Every structure is written in structure tokens, then in C-alpha cells.
Amino acid sequence: MNDVTEDCGEYVVTANEVLSGDTVFRSAEATWVRGIDGAAVSKCEDTGFVALGEAQKDEHANIVMGPYLVEVSRESGAIRPVHIRERIRALGPTVRADLALAAQGFSTSEVVDR
Amino acid sequence: MNMHVSPEPNMYRYDEFDRRFVDARVAQFRDQVARRLDGTITEDEFKPMRLMNGLYHQLHAYMLRVAVPYGTMSSRQLNVLADIADKYDRGYGHWTTRQNIQFNWIRLQDAADILDMLANVEMHAIQTSGNCIRNTTTDAYAGAAADELADPRPVCELIRQWSSLHPEFTYLPRKFKIAVTGSPNDRAAVRVHDIGLRMHLNAAGERGWEVLVGGGQGRTPMIAVTVRDWLREADLLPYLTAVMRVYNLIGRRDNKYKARIKILVHEMGAEAFSAAVEKEFAEAPRETLEVDARELVRISSYFAPPAWETLAPFVPEIEEKKLADRGFRMWLAANTAAHKVPGYSIVNASFKPAGGIPGDATSQQMRAVAALADTYSFGEVRVTHAQNLTMPHVRTADLIEVWEQLKQHGLAEANIGLIGDIISCPGLDYCALATARSIPVAQEISTRCADIKKQHDVGPLKLNISGCINACGHHHVGHIGILGVDKKGREFYQITLGGSSAGNASIGKILGPGFGADEIAGAVETVVDTYLNVREQGEEFLQTYRRLGAAPFKEALYASN
Numbered sequence: 240m241n242d243v244t245e246d247c248g249e250y251v252v253t254a255n256e257v258l259s260g261d262t263v264f265r266s267a268e269a270t271w272v273r274g275i276d277g278a279a280v281s282k283c284e285d286t287g288f289v290a291l292g293e294a295q296k297d298e299h300a301n302i303v304m305g306p307y308l309v310e311v312s313r314e315s316g317a318i319r320p321v322h323i324r325e326r327i328r329a330l331g332p333t334v335r336a337d338l339a340l341a342a343q344g345f346s347t348s349e350v351v352d353r
Numbered sequence: 354m355n356m357h358v359s360p361e362p363n364m365y366r367y368d369e370f371d372r373r374f375v376d377a378r379v380a381q382f383r384d385q386v387a388r389r390l391d392g393t394i395t396e397d398e399f400k401p402m403r404l405m406n407g408l409y410h411q412l413h414a415y416m417l418r419v420a421v422p423y424g425t426m427s428s429r430q431l432n433v434l435a436d437i438a439d440k441y442d443r444g445y446g447h448w449t450t451r452q453n454i455q456f457n458w459i460r461l462q463d464a465a466d467i468l469d470m471l472a473n474v475e476m477h478a479i480q481t482s483g484n485c486i487r488n489t490t491t492d493a494y495a496g497a498a499a500d501e502l503a504d505p506r507p508v509c510e511l512i513r514q515w516s517s518l519h520p521e522f523t524y525l526p527r528k529f530k531i532a533v534t535g536s537p538n539d540r541a542a543v544r545v546h547d548i549g550l551r552m553h554l555n556a557a558g559e560r561g562w563e564v565l566v567g568g569g570q571g572r573t574p575m576i577a578v579t580v581r582d583w584l585r586e587a588d589l590l591p592y593l594t595a596v597m598r599v600y601n602l603i604g605r606r607d608n609k610y611k612a613r614i615k616i617l618v619h620e621m622g623a624e625a626f627s628a629a630v631e632k633e634f635a636e637a638p639r640e641t642l643e644v645d646a647r648e649l650v651r652i653s654s655y656f657a658p659p660a661w662e663t664l665a666p667f668v669p670e671i672e673e674k675k676l677a678d679r680g681f682r683m684w685l686a687a688n689t690a691a692h693k694v695p696g697y698s699i700v701n702a703s704f705k706p707a708g709g710i711p712g713d714a715t716s717q718q719m720r721a722v723a724a725l726a727d728t729y730s731f732g733e734v735r736v737t738h739a740q741n742l743t744m745p746h747v748r749t750a751d752l753i754e755v756w757e758q759l760k761q762h763g764l765a766e767a768n769i770g771l772i773g774d775i776i777s778c779p780g781l782d783y784c785a786l787a788t789a790r791s792i793p794v795a796q797e798i799s800t801r802c803a804d805i806k807k808q809h810d811v812g813p814l815k816l817n818i819s820g821c822i823n824a825c826g827h828h829h830v831g832h833i834g835i836l837g838v839d840k841k842g843r844e845f846y847q848i849t850l851g852g853s854s855a856g857n858a859s860i861g862k863i864l865g866p867g868f869g870a871d872e873i874a875g876a877v878e879t880v881v882d883t884y885l886n887v888r889e890q891g892e893e894f895l896q897t898y899r900r901l902g903a904a905p906f907k908e909a910l911y912a913s914n
Contacts, residue, residue: 258390259460260415301392304410322842324781327790328412332782334710334792338443 249311250287251278251318252294253329254303262328263303265294271303274340275318275329280311362427362733363496365510365655367475375472378479382406383465390462405485407478408464412785415459418481419471423491423509423533424452424736428723430474431734435719441467446719448704448712448740450776450827451530452490453481457783479517484525486516486597491533492540493737496656497699497745499691502552503560505535507653508589511645514652515590522597526604526612529597530569542738542854544568544577545830547614548596553583560586566596566626567618572822574829574860575615578623580630588634590645595633599626659731659746664696668750683809684756684767689747698749700730702742702764703774707803708796709763711777712740721762729755739776741769771808772816772881773799776827780820780837781844787820789837789844790870794818797874802881811881814894817852830854832895833880834861835873846873848880850906851898864903865911876910883909 252265253275263271264278272278281287287308294306309329310321320326331339367375382402389399403409407418419434434454438446441463442456449455459467471477480487489509496504512531516522522529532546543549549565561583568577584592600614603621618626675682690699702722705711722742726734729751730744737743742764747755759765768774775798778784780791795818802808817831821838828834834849845867852861868876881894887905888897898906 255410257396258462260410260413262413301390304396323844324412324788324839327781331413332792333790334782334796 247283247285249313249318250281250284250290250308251275251311252281252287252290252306253278253309253325254294254298254306257301257304264329265290265306269293271297275311275320278311278318280318281308284308284310362731363656363659364425364427364506364733365422365652371475372472375475375477375479378406378477379465379468379472382468386461386465401483403464404482405479406464406468407481408459408461409482410785411457411779411783412781412787413783414457415461415464416783417456417459417464417467417478418449419454419456419476419478420481420488421453421476421736422513423489423495423506424493424738425495425506426476426734426736427474428726428732428734430476431719431723431726433470433474433476435716435723437467437470438716438719445713445715447710447779448714448736448742450738450740450778450825451488452493452736452738453488454714454736455779457779482528483523484527484529485523486512486519486525486529486531489513489516489531489533490541490546490738492536493735493743494540494690494699494745495535495735496658497692497697498536498540499693500538501536501693502554503535504656505533505541505550505552507649507656508550508552508562508586509533510652510655511590511649512593514648515593521594522601525597525601526606527609527614529600529614531593537856539854539856539858542827542830542858544856544858545570545574545827545854546577548593549577550589555583562586562589564592564596566630567615567623568858569613569615570824570827570829571613572610572824573613573615574824575619576858576860577615578618578627580623580627586649587642587646591637591639591642592630592634595630595637598633599629603629658694659733661694662696662748664694664748664750666695666749668696668752671749671752674753679806680767681753681756683805684765685752686809687767687771688765688769689752692746692749694746696749698747698752700744700747700752700755700759701737701769702744702759703766703768704741704764705768705774705799706763706766707773708800710792711775711795711799714742718762718764721758722764725755725758739769739774741774767805768808770813770815772802772811772814773805773808775799775816775818776831777818778820778825780818780826784820784825786823787837788822788839789820789846791818791820791826791835791837794835794837794846794870794873798877801874801878811885812893814881815853816877827854828852829860830858831861832898833877835877838867840867844870846870846876848873848876848910850880850903851895853895862903865907879909880906 267279409416532541533550534541535552545568551563564581565577735743775795777795781787817828818835819826819828830852847867848864849861
């Protein structure tokens, strides 16, 4: 088991909802939410893979597709992907403020309807 | 004002067979979606089916790419695209460099309904993806341009019908793109396509085609080679079939990065490739030639010119307005082109506002252009490969009214063919393959270059931006090209200079080390300012680069480092 004080990074599980194609994140309640702020954070990649394994059951159940781990960091307390690609994927296009996730009216805890 | 309300523009219309085929395809896809949603088929099984129907999954959502055959559409079709944007997307679409439109926020459960809406106006999304022959592109001014030999669209339509679900060419080694030009002034980029066709007339006035093969962009840009100087029009499909057969049989399938026909032509050598095609062509059965000829005549009848009026080429009101209004004068110079019929003009609506997203069109803008086309352009619209719209047949006398109305909808930026008319792929803001953003770079450059007077002073300058090596923004053929790359998690941008997709096509050369996201727009400004300092009287950017090479630009950009 990983030592939580170890600097081994933090990870969330992401996927895309089959029905809408939307980017979704795995919550602590094992549901899928549209906002990254509602994602369950795993300390260290190994722990993340355990969460990913659970999430893959939802791929077999046809709820989501292509789940994978994304490394995140904390920015003013908020969970944000480290890499720019994942950051844009999580938060929406950088070129249209009206299309960014918050502007779409999704609360961070909104559970994907299935 | 002259009302040209015309529900039937001069373009191909479906016959019963076409209609049944597309309707059946929509029903088939509806069933495939239902089976995907109920879990009968997996994503791996579904993916090739949805791609065959133009449905991708991109960074944020499903994306639907709708085919606009050779860029020609009616106002009625454009209105339906606006309806789709409102009902199923987020109120906008994006014109692509293959004269198509993409919708970025499609839900899977809506996809079949959208295809139904498209089928109702004789449109579809078939073969906008996959390793098949994609939408054939052509000159956006086809059928209107003063300099064309003949309208190339009947041949484009013939190719479309031949290549749609062609049983032999549905699973090629890689995707395959054909471009056609009927003008000696190439506006269709035929030398950077898998196959380019260039129309010629012989001494007897008969039409024939120069066949160019093996051009392309992507990670290995190449200029096509001419494999036939002259091909009788009647032999066009047998010859294309021969090219495709050679490629399909010998083209590499072991490595997707070496699977395009350009690699085959390069590895075989143009002479050997050409010989293989000629051998295949010589052995090809000819029994369908008469059918092809009859079909071409039938198709051509749909493209009969509209009912032109006999008009004076000189319109005093326009000349007076030109003298009195600099804004109109600049718009006229940049955004209109010479029409083959006296008294008519080709009008471009610019979807490149300063600071805007190149090629994005709101549903309101689509409807505005559709209404303008109904009133002023026989109901006909073209999508350009530069991500703008063209109204091909506008009475010159109506230009002031058209300009005023385009201004009201933000579509009259006088920048067509200038530095503000940036071609850009969606980049990392939308695309799952991109490695860097391209739209913000375009926005910053177009903001810095917003001064239209300066843009006109700089003159013709094509600036293309791609967000990855796949080169969907055609940066290789930009006079100034920008390629975005990921360098250890940071966006970096390489500049290439000297590219061109015109008749004297060339691939741009990398200038030097790349620039950070906060540096690239300034670097482009330096390149432009350098050109202004070193150009000779009347010399365009590309001519200056070809005369002087990269040295003065390198000096300006890198000397201090």
C-alpha cells in the first residue's frame, strides 16, 4: 500500500459517457459526474489503477467508454489536470467562455443520468 | 434590388436511387445506434460504423462531419444546417478545409435524427471519415469564375457517384482525397492531393484532364507528380480506377504513416508508378465508357447555368461608391472576384473576424447567408477550403446592398486572401489528435493584424495553422505556416515559410527553432514587418520569399539570440 505522504501524484478516473459522448469523472460514490470538481482523487497511480479497475465495470455495462487515469494537482484547492490536453478536456474549449463547463450549467456533483 | 428567389439552384439533385440509398443508410445507422445504446455491440464494434457515417468522438463530445459535395449547397440546405446547429448542437458549426461542415457537440442518441434531417435535403455524412475516397473538392468559384475553362462540378459529381460505397475502394490502405480544377489558376490545391485533376482544352476545344498523383500534407508533405498530361474525359473513370487499383494492391498497409499513395509514388518512383497505372488502364474493360459518357451528360444538365440577365459590366453607382467609401473599396478588392458573365460578381462572406475563430459560423449567420443567396445569388452557396462561404452569382449592381447586409452579420471583414483570412484547424480546443491549440494563435494574430488598411498594404498572404503534425490546417502550404507541437507538456509553434497550394505549389520550409505560445504571434508580426522592409515594388510575400529565401526572416527572428 502506498504511503499517502509520499509525493506520488494524484489521479482521477475519467471516461466519456456513451449516450452523450460527454467527458465524465468517477466520483467517490462510484457514480459518473460531469465536473472534475466532483471526481474522487486517488493518491498515487497504483491506487488510481484500483479505481480504474472498478470504473471499467461501467464500460462493460455500457455506461461509459474508454476510462483512463488522469494526473491532477490542486490549484487553490480545486482539482485540475496537470497536462493541458486533459485540462481542456475537463474544463471545455479555451476559446469560447460560453462553452466552458461552468457555463453549460453543470454542477460539479451532477450525476450522469443512467 | 433584383429578386432572384430560386429554390432550384444549378446543382445536382438526387434521383430515386440516390434518395433510397441515403434513406436506407440512415435507417441502418439508426439501428446500429440503438444496438450500441442497448449494449448489443461494443464501442470497438460500433466505431467503424459510426465513422463510416461521419460521426467521430473528439475531445469533448461526438463530432459529426457533414459532406458538402465539392462545396456546393443550396440555401435550403444551409438553412437545415442552421436548424441542426440550433436543435442538436450549440448554435454553431465549423467550415472545414475540405469544404465540409463539422458539428462539435452532437449526442449519440440524436445522430440518426440529424442524418434524417440531412437526407431530407439531399445531404449526408457518408465517407467523411474512414479509409475511403473522401469528399471531392474543387474551386469554390466553379461555374462562375471568369478564368475557368469549364465548370468542373459535373466531373466532381461523376467522381462522387463512382466513389460512393465503391465496393473495391471502401477499405483502402488509408483515406484518399481528390481535388479538381477547371481553371488554370488553381484554387483547389490539386498538387497537394492524392489525386489532382486539372482541366485542359485541346486545339479542337475538347476537354481533357491532366492527372496528378501523390501529393499530400500530413507528416510527410509532398507535391503531386503528373502521371498523364492529357486524358480524354471519356477515359476519366477507367483511369481513376486504374490509379486506385495500383494503390489498393501495392500501397502499404503495415504502417499507417506510410500508407498514403504519396509514399507509394515516392517509393516506386513516378515513372514506375505511372507505368503500373498505364498497364492497369490498358487492361481495363471499356464497356462502361458509354454509360459513363451518358451519365456525365445527365449530370451536366443539373449544372446548367442560371438564367443570366444581360447586364452592363460597368455600374456607375458601384464606381461612385468605390471612390467615396474606402471600406467598400477594400471589401470589393478583397472579397469579390471576377465573374464570367458581365454584370455579375462572385462574393465571399468572410468568417474570419478579427479575434474570431476561423470558420465558425453561428446559425444566425448561416441563415443570413442563405437569405442573401436566395435574394441575390440564385439560392446557391459554396463552402471554400479557406473556411468561408461564397455566393457565386451576385449582380454587380447589388453589391452595395449585399455588403451592407453582410456587415450586419459580421461577415464583411475585407480580408479574403489576406493575413486576417487565417486557415486553422480546431486544434487542441476540440480535436482528440491535436497536440497544441491553434485557434488562440489565430485569434491573437488576427487581433494584432486587425488593421484592414495594413492588411491590404501587406497584400496576398496565406497564413495556415495546424495543431498537430496531421496538418489539417494545411500549414505546409501556407505562405506562413504554423505547426503547434507538444514539447514536454508545453505548446510550441514552428514557423514554416514559402508554402503554396497554388499552381506553382511548394512545401514550406521550417525557419528555425519554435516559439512559445506567448511568442508566436509576435514572431509572425516580425516576419510580416521584415517582408514589408525588404519587398520590391509590387512584390507579394511569396515572391519576396522565393527571391530572398529565409535569410532576412531568420536574421530578424533569431539574430538577437
